Structures are given as C-alpha cells and as structure tokens.
Amino acid sequence: MDNTVLQLEKVNKIYGTVVKTQALFDLDLEFERGSFNAIIGQSGSGKSTLLNIIGALDNPTSGKVVIDGIDITKKNQKELSTIRNKTIGFIFQFHYLLPEFTAYENVLMPYWMNNMNPPNEIIDKANYLMEKMGLKDVKDKPSTNISGGQQQRTAIARSLINNPPIVLADEPTGNLDSENTQTVYYLLREINKEFKTTFILVTHDQRVAQMADRIIELKDGKIKMDVNNFIEV
Amino acid sequence: MRLALKIAWRFLKESRGQSLLIISAITIGVSVQIFIGLLIQGLQLNLVDQTIGNASQITVRSTRDDDVIVSPQTMIEKIKETEYANEITSIFPVSETPGIVRLEKRDFSSFIRGFDFDEANKVYEFAQNIVEGEMPKETNEVIIGTDMAKELSLKVGDEISVVIPPVVIFPKTVKISGIFKLGLGTANRSWIISDIKTVQNLTNKPNTSSSIEMQIQEPFEADVIASGIQNALKGEEIKILNWKIENEDLLSALDGQSISSIMIQIFVIISVSLAIASVLAISVVQKSKQLGILKAMGIKNSMAGQIFIYEGLILGVFGAILGTILGVGLIWMFTTFAVNPDGTPVVPVYVNYGFILLSMGIAVASAVISATIPGRRSAKLSPIEVIRNG
Numbered sequence: 163m164d165n166t167v168l169q170l171e172k173v174n175k176i177y178g179t180v181v182k183t184q185a186l187f188d189l190d191l192e193f194e195r196g197s198f199n200a201i202i203g204q205s206g207s208g209k210s211t212l213l214n215i216i217g218a219l220d221n222p223t224s225g226k227v228v229i230d231g232i233d234i235t236k237k238n239q240k241e242l243s244t245i246r247n248k249t250i251g252f253i254f255q256f257h258y259l260l261p262e263f264t265a266y267e268n269v270l271m272p273y274w275m276n277n278m279n280p281p282n283e284i285i286d287k288a289n290y291l292m293e294k295m296g297l298k299d300v301k302d303k304p305s306t307n308i309s310g311g312q313q314q315r316t317a318i319a320r321s322l323i324n325n326p327p328i329v330l331a332d333e334p335t336g337n338l339d340s341e342n343t344q345t346v347y348y349l350l351r352e353i354n355k356e357f358k359t360t361f362i363l364v365t366h367d368q369r370v371a372q373m374a375d376r377i378i379e380l381k382d383g384k385i386k387m388d389v390n391n392f393i394e395v
Numbered sequence: 396m397r398l399a400l401k402i403a404w405r406f407l408k409e410s411r412g413q414s415l416l417i418i419s420a421i422t423i424g425v426s427v428q429i430f431i432g433l434l435i436q437g438l439q440l441n442l443v444d445q446t447i448g449n450a451s452q453i454t455v456r457s458t459r460d461d462d463v464i465v466s467p468q469t470m471i472e473k474i475k476e477t478e479y480a481n482e483i484t485s486i487f488p489v490s491e492t493p494g495i496v497r498l499e500k501r502d503f504s505s506f507i508r509g510f511d512f513d514e515a516n517k518v519y520e521f522a523q524n525i526v527e528g529e530m531p532k533e534t535n536e537v538i539i540g541t542d543m544a545k546e547l548s549l550k551v552g553d554e555i556s557v558v559i560p561p562v563v564i565f566p567k568t569v570k571i572s573g574i575f576k577l578g579l580g581t582a583n584r585s586w587i588i589s590d591i592k593t594v595q596n597l598t599n600k601p602n603t604s605s606s607i608e609m610q611i612q613e614p615f616e617a618d619v620i621a622s623g624i625q626n627a628l629k630g631e632e633i634k635i636l637n638w639k640i641e642n643e644d645l646l647s648a649l650d651g652q653s654i655s656s657i658m659i660q661i662f663v664i665i666s667v668s669l670a671i672a673s674v675l676a677i678s679v680v681q682k683s684k685q686l687g688i689l690k691a692m693g694i695k696n697s698m699a700g701q702i703f704i705y706e707g708l709i710l711g712v713f714g715a716i717l718g719t720i721l722g723v724g725l726i727w728m729f730t731t732f733a734v735n736p737d738g739t740p741v742v743p744v745y746v747n748y749g750f751i752l753l754s755m756g757i758a759v760a761s762a763v764i765s766a767t768i769p770g771r772r773s774a775k776l777s778p779i780e781v782i783r784n785g
C-alpha cells in the first residue's frame with residue numbers, strides 16, 4: 163500500500179441531470195509511486211474524464227480517489243486547490259503558459275501561489291529545471307516568443323517546481339512534431355528516474371504509449387486492457 | 396507583491412489598449428465630477444458670501460416693549476460664556492433707529508445705525524469701502540452711502556439735520572465725515588452710519604443697543620448655533636434670529652443646485668462603474684484560458700477573484716489621479732480664462748481638497764466594487780471547461 167501513490171475505487175462519473183451520460187464505470191485502478199503510465203483510448207473513451215478526476219479538477223459521481231493517502235472526494239474547493247498545487251503537476255496539450263509572464267516566471271508560478279518570495283533553493287531548482295529542459299537561453303523571454311517545443315518544455319519544468327509526487331500529462335506531445343515529441347518524451351522519462359515522479363500520460367500516440375512502463379486502455383468508460391510493458395530506455 | 400496583484404498588473408499591461416480605454420473612462424468621469432462639483436460649490440459659496448458675508452448671520456433682538464437690550468455688554472459676555480463662543484468670529488452691539496433727513500425742501504427717510512467700529516468693521520468692512528473722506532472720529536460724525544450723497548447732493552463736511560421719532564420737532568445735527576459704497580444697495584441709499592455712542596445719544600438711550608450682531612465660522616450652522624444660544628440664555632428678554640430663516644428662498648435654491656449636482660455626479664459614477672464592470676467582464680472571458688490554467692495549477696478561487704478586484708483597484712487609482720489632474724486643470728482654465736472685465740474670475744472657485752479626495756475615493760471604491768462582478772465570475776470559472784475546450 164505504501165508504494166501506491168494513487169488509488170481509484172469504484173469510480174463512476176455521470177454527466178448531466180436530465181439526460182444522463184455515464185463516462186466512467188466502476189473504475190478500479192492503482193498507480194505505483196515512481197511509475198510511468200500511459201492511458202490510451204479513442205476519443206469518448208473517458209480518458210480525459212479520468213484525468214480530470216485524478217487531477218482533482220472534477221469530482222467523481224461516486225467512488226473514492228485517494229492521492230498520496232488523501233481521499234480527495236471528501237475535500238472542498240479550497241482544499242482541492244491546495245492538493246492540485248502541491249501534489250499534482252499538470253502538462254497540457256496546448257502548453258497553456260501564461261502569455262503575460264516570461265518562461266521563467268511561468269515555471270515559478272505554482273510556487274508563487276504559496277509564497278511570493280521563493281528561497282534560493284527554489285530559484286536554483288527553477289534554474290536547474292530550465293537548464294535541463296534546454297531553456298537557459300529563452301528563460302527571460304515572454305512565453306509567447308518561444309517555439310512550441312520550448313513552450314511545452316517550459317510547461318514540464320513548471321509542473322515539477324513544487325516537487326509533486328504525480329505529474330499528469332494530457333496529450334503532452336499532441337501538438338509537437340516528431341523530433342520534439344522524442345525530446346519531450348525523453349525528458350519526461352529522465353525526470354521520472356531522477357525525481358521518482360509518477361507520470362500518468364493520456365495519449366493517442368501509440369509510439370509514446372509503447373514507451374511507458376504500463377499501458378491502460380480505456381473503452382467506453384471501462385478498462386479494456388491493463389498491461390505492464392517492460393522496456394529499456 | 397501579492398501574486399493576485401502581480402497577475403492583475405500583467406493582465407492589464409498585456410491588454411494595454413483595453414486598460415487605457417477604461418482608465419480614460421474613469422478619468423473623464425472623475426474630471427467631470429470634480430469640475431462640476433467644484434464649480435457648483437464655488438457658485439454657492441460665492442452666492443452665500445455675497446448674501447451674508449457682509450451681514451449679520453445671527454442677530455439677538457430684544458423682546459421688551461421698548462425694544463432695547465438694556466446692557467448689551469453684559470449680554471455679549473453671557474454669549475461668550477456659552478459653548479458656542481469658539482464658533483463666533485465677531486460679535487458687537489448695534490444701536491439703530493429710523494430717522495428723517497430734513498432738508499430745506501424735502502424730507503428723506505433714512506436708517507441710522509451705530510456700531511462699535513472695531514468689531515463691526517470685520518463684518519461690514521466700512522473702512523475699506525470709504526470712497527471719499529474718512530471714518531467718523533468724533534461724536535456726531537457720520538458716514539453716508541454714495542447713492543444718498545448723490546440723491547441729496549451732499550458732500551464730506553456737510554452738516555445735516557436728522558429727526559428721530561417719536562420726537563419730531565427737535566432735529567439734531569450731524570456732520571458727514573465720509574462717503575461709503577457697500578455691496579448692498581439699500582445701505583448705499585438709506586443708511587447713515589455712525590459710532591454706537593452717537594446713535595445712543597440721538598435716541599436718548601445711553602448704554603443700550605437695539606440688537607447684537609454676530610458672524611460665525613460656519614454660516615450654515617447658524618440655525619443650530621442660534622437655537623443653542625437661545626437655550627443657553629433662557630429667561631432673558633430676547634429672541635435670536637439667523638440668516639437662514641430670513642433667506643429661505645436662497646437656501647432652497649442652493650439645495651436645488653446641490654441636488655442637481657449630486658444627481659449629475661451619481662450618474663457619472665454609475666456610468667463609469669458600468670463601463671468598468673462590462674470591460675472587466677469581457678476581460679474574464681478573454682483571460683479564461685489563463686484563469687483555467689492558474690486554477691489547474693492550484694490557485695484558490697478567492698485569489699482568482701482578487702485578480703479582477705486588483706485590476707479594478709489599479710484602474711481606479713490611475714483613473715482617479717488622471718481625472719483629478721484633468722478636473723483641476725479644467726477648473727484652473729475656467730478661472731483663468733472665464734473672467735470679468737476687471738480680471739476677477741466669473742465664478743471664484745475654492746479648491747476644496749476634501750471634496751477632491753472624496754471624489755477620488757468614490758472613483759476608486761466604485762471601480763473596486765464594479766470589479767467584484769467579474770471577480771465573482773472569475774472565482775466561479777471551472778478549469779475543466781477551459782482545458783477541455785482547448
């Protein structure tokens with residue numbers, strides 16, 4: 163149990179009150195600390211819904227979601243904000259950097275939410291992450307003035323600044339060309355090793371999914387396949 | 396700096412055009428408010444000053460049958476012992492009587508008023524308004540108005556006979572020492588002014604006065620102070636009048652003016668607030684992507700709302716400062732360029748700092764209050780909507 167960072171128990175999600183659509187059916191899942199997981203499935207399979215629930219962005223209709231020992235379904239909005247900030251890092255398909263801030267400021271943003279005066283340790287970490295992501299030269303550029311690949315790497319650095327045990331990535335390479343896809347993928351793997359961060363990737367890119375330790379396929383809100391995929395990177 | 400403030404500042408900087416638009420709306424609103432407010436206050440003060448600046452604001456009169464205050468100095472001391480002593484800027488006894496100026500061919504009715512010049516000059520400014528001759532120095536010297544002098548062809552040094560009722564058969568003689576011109580038409584035409592002693596002698600009522608006149612710090616408090624003094628001097632044979640009773644028409648005109656000024660200001664505030672609220676509401680939609688990502692990263696709903704409150708605050712502060720500069724500038728132009736032939740402004744404006752600060756405060760407050768509407772929307776915004784819609 164101690165090695166489980168995330169646990170879903172009988173998670174159901176029903177949308178709508180008049181016309182009801184069930185997106186997830188009695189989902190049971192456990193994710194190991196430090197694992198690298200891919201969730202695949204066609205659109206409408208419920209993978210985005212699942213990601214939103216894991217990410218504490220949405221509540222399940224029934225069931226339990228336990229992140230790092232905390233049942234998030236029993237938490238209020240304010241507590242969920244804190245959980246999102248401290249426990250989960252997000253990486254989205256469309257990068258979603260704040261165009262009003264520089265790349266560096268975007269990286270620090272999740273930390274700023276708790277403390278506007280980061281200690282040296284955090285500043286060093288931000289610099290380290292940006293250097294690792296190959297962003298040293300574009301650090302102080304407005305986030306809109308850097309390439310798509312750089313933006314996504316900035317988003318990765320941002321997701322790691324608060325040292326979350328889990329990073330959720332929704333189609334992180336969906337908007338990138340194959341070269342950048344490779345780079346981003348390797349970076350994610352490296353971080354996974356270095357920081358023991360649990361990665362949960364939602365993707366429809368088979369090549370990316372193939373490189374994960376574990377592949378979960380969703381279909382119509384149910385788990386169709388859940389395999390361990392031992393590969394050497 | 397707080398994060399919400401920092402984000403607010405960056406949001407405003409990023410949408411520079413929009414921010415400038417709102418700031419100009421607030422600027423214009425505040426400047427109109429300050430300009431109209433100061434102008435109307437100037438008009439009112441000017442009007443009040445013209446009406447009562449050189450007149451008694453509170454008058455103590457006798458209720459005795461012979462209509463005299465027997466020992467005016469004692470009464471003044473008593474008034475000065477009340478809690479209102481500090482409010483009074485000048486207080487003096489006045490002895491007055493109707494009188495007929497008897498000339499060879501005609502009689503001219505006049506009003507003879509005797510003052511203690513030391514105090515009364517502060518109110519009536521006789522000394523400053525002497526156009527010919529000088530102030531009375533000796534007993535039985537008087538000054539008369541320019542209109543009377545012209546009408547009766549009198550000049551400095553002339554002696555005139557006056558008949559004081561009820562003793563109509565024995566006229567008394569006074570000497571004209573000077574001619575004055577006051578802002579008050581009746582005074583110039585029919586007042587004969589002299590030292591209080593002279594008038595007491597003329598009326599044969601030594602050591603008495605007909606009334607005690609006062610001016611006070613805050614003329615608009617006249618009714619309150621008057622009734623306060625009345626209460627403090629219960630039992631005396633006096634009644635206390637104040638200018639507000641005698642100038643009800645003026646007061647209701649001033650009230651009307653104030654109300655219309657307030658109405659204008661309220662509508663300006665409302666339209667500025669609506670402008671701020673609507674532009675910021677659009678801004679919430681424009682920034683929904685950023686808000687969604689901030690929320691996914693764990694910003695609290697309260698802080699997401701604060702961003703827009705701070706935007707309102709920043710816009711309000713800038714608008715208020717620029718509006719004040721513009722409004723005061725307009726007033727300055729008005730007083731500099733809209734002038735009478737003699738160079739004095741048509742409407743003398745008193746720069747009321749309290750009012751300016753109040754206008755600024757109202758602008759900032761209404762900017763912040765109108766920002767709470769978009770702020771609430773921002774707080775409620777669900778990150779999933781934004782993230783799902785890309």
